[in-house]
Amino acid sequence: MKKGGVRLADQDKDKVNGPVLEEAAIDLDDLRRQFDTEARYRDLVGWQGLLVTAVAVALSLFHFYTAGFGLLLAIKQRAFHLGVVLFLVFVLYPMSNKSSRNKTPWYDFVLGAAAAYGCFYLIIHFQTLLLRSGLPTQVDVIMGFVTVGLLLEATRRVSSPVLPVIAICFLLYCYFGRSFPSLFQHRGFSVLRIVNHMYLGTEGVFGIPIEVSSTFVFMFILFGSVLEQTGMGRFIIDLAMALAGGATGGPAKVAVLSSGLMGSISGSSVANVCTTGMFTIPLMKSVGYKPYFAGAVEAVASTGGQIMPPVMGAAAFIMAQFMGVPYLQVAAAAIVPALLYYFAVLVQVHLEATRLGLKGLPRNQLPKMGPLMKARGHLLLPLFGIIYFLVAGYTPLKAAFNGILITVVVSYVNRQTMLTPKKMLIALESGAKGALGVACACATVGIIVGTATLTGLGLRIASAIVAIAHGMLLPTLLLTMVTCILLGAGLPTTANFIVTSTMAAPALFELGVPPMAAYMFVLYFGIAADLSPPVALAAYAGAGIAGDDPMKTGMTAVKLALAGFIVPYIYVFNPMLVLVDATPVAFSMAVLTACLGVFLLGMSTIGHYKVKLPLYLRGLALVGALGLLIPGTLTDVTGASIMVLIHVLQVARAKRERAR
Structure with missing residues (x-):
């Protein structure tokens, strides 16, 4: 120990x-x-x-x-x-x-x-x-x-x-x-x-926020605590290592995968950094990543857990209540944006690894997938069970209840994961302790929501934002983004989401943005404060483990998250990515062009593809990325053409360098 x-x-x-x-x-x-x-x-x-x-x-x-x-x-x-x-x-x-x-x-x-x-x-x-x-x-x-x-x-x-x-x-x-x-x-x-x-x-203290805290949120936090006592955290890290540890820059990819999986359950950036980062950050340093880069990767990956279903930092349940839609609809809408966020981080991690010539971990240092799944693969059953119950039409409350029961039962498959009475006691206690901050934040934010309903303040602020932006969508989005980041600097995720969704999101509604896209937008930028200096709590926690400068780690985290945080603008202009009026063909094209755009943006920020990218190609990659991310046939064709051009030029340049 x-x-x-x-x-x-x-x-x-x-x-x-x-x-x-x-x-x-x-x-x-x-x-x-x-x-x-x-x-x-x-x-x-x-x-x-x-x-x-x-x-x-x-x-x-x-x-x-x-x-x-x-x-x-x-x-x-x-x-x-x-x-x-x-x-x-x-x-x-x-x-x-x-x-x-x-x-x-x-x-x-x-x-x-x-x-x-x-x-x-x-x-x-x-x-x-x-x-x-x-x-x-x-x-x-x-x-x-x-x-x-x-x-x-x-x-x-x-x-x-x-x-x-x-x-x-x-x-x-x-x-x-x-x-x-x-x-x-x-x-x-x-x-x-x-x-x-x-x-x-x-309408106030005992309004919708505390209702969500006293039902869905508490049960999912308790579910996570029970799952943790089975050794789920270590299993997730080992699973990520078996999947990606041997790839180029493997430890960084392990950090992204394990933190995404862990964060989808825990919903806490700092806790996630301290849990998975203790293993992944030293691993990244051991294969050649700079300490500040290792800390930044872990911070970005851990923060993304708050936008990854099922828990999403408790915001998914509140979002569902505010919109009056089933929780499953919110979780489904969040999947593509969350995957785009993690894809963006993986792209930059991979490009950085190829730039530095970093290899993966030796196979003899990695867990073997077969024995790992045989020993602890049954721990995935509760997660699959919750997904099944949600899809089958059960309420999130009942799904979490059944998930806990499944966890207890499957834990007895072997001694290593068995939930003994002592472990169950620890899980019940830690579950309650883990819910204290969310409950207090929800009750206090109830006062803010109550003020909005009593005085009509939300509509007044929305009108002010729209007036300052002269009724234009992009300036309104920028103002809303700044508001969310500033509020996120001092508020926990749940409280920040409730405040911004009450005060800022109505401005987006006035300009015709669908509620799902508007709420996702404020959620994404609310959690950005965990990465953005001067607060950047997740980045500073990563710097503490990595033993490097917190400010440098925070700035690197912002760069790594840049592609991910352009994603909200994409689905505001193209709501199909959050399943608003989506058709199979159009949705597939939107996801494909978004992925290509994120890849080009990663090239631009890291400055490497095959070999070092010249400055003019980095600028061109940025133009192409924006073209692919903005919906429209002309912009998509322009962006794709730029990507093909960069690929051809860089392949030729790589051949010339190898020939020297």
């Missing part, structure tokens, strides 16, 4: 070369706590540790039971979920960095109990509140103030001050609306009206 929880089974040690084992001494817990605020919880022992374990396990069992046998009434399900979450946050997360890391002070227990009671108040007095709906009493107002205030403090502890500050600004806007400039002015609302809307109803 290495520090930070990285486990290497004895039979796997001979399959990983020296640099991996040497650098696995990095403390992953410290690294993750440094860049991931949700990982900064206390390590409690004694009765406090037992209490947290008991409450967390109970929360997981509650969600597992309700997913399988029926949810409570909406407000009760959401209130119970949030109440227990807030209690755990105050007990687990310290008030400041100076607070104790292994003991919870008495006042945090008091705050946790008060926050929990503020939520349970809605359950206890459900009938009474129902009868006097719209007429809150003084006690209701006090409970609302206390609960919202404690929610904001809990969110500050588990994420950052940015989201609570934004929520407070929105609450002030509700009250002082008449004092704002005419574009954003409204008549203002009383404290009673605001409390009734934000706390007692299902």
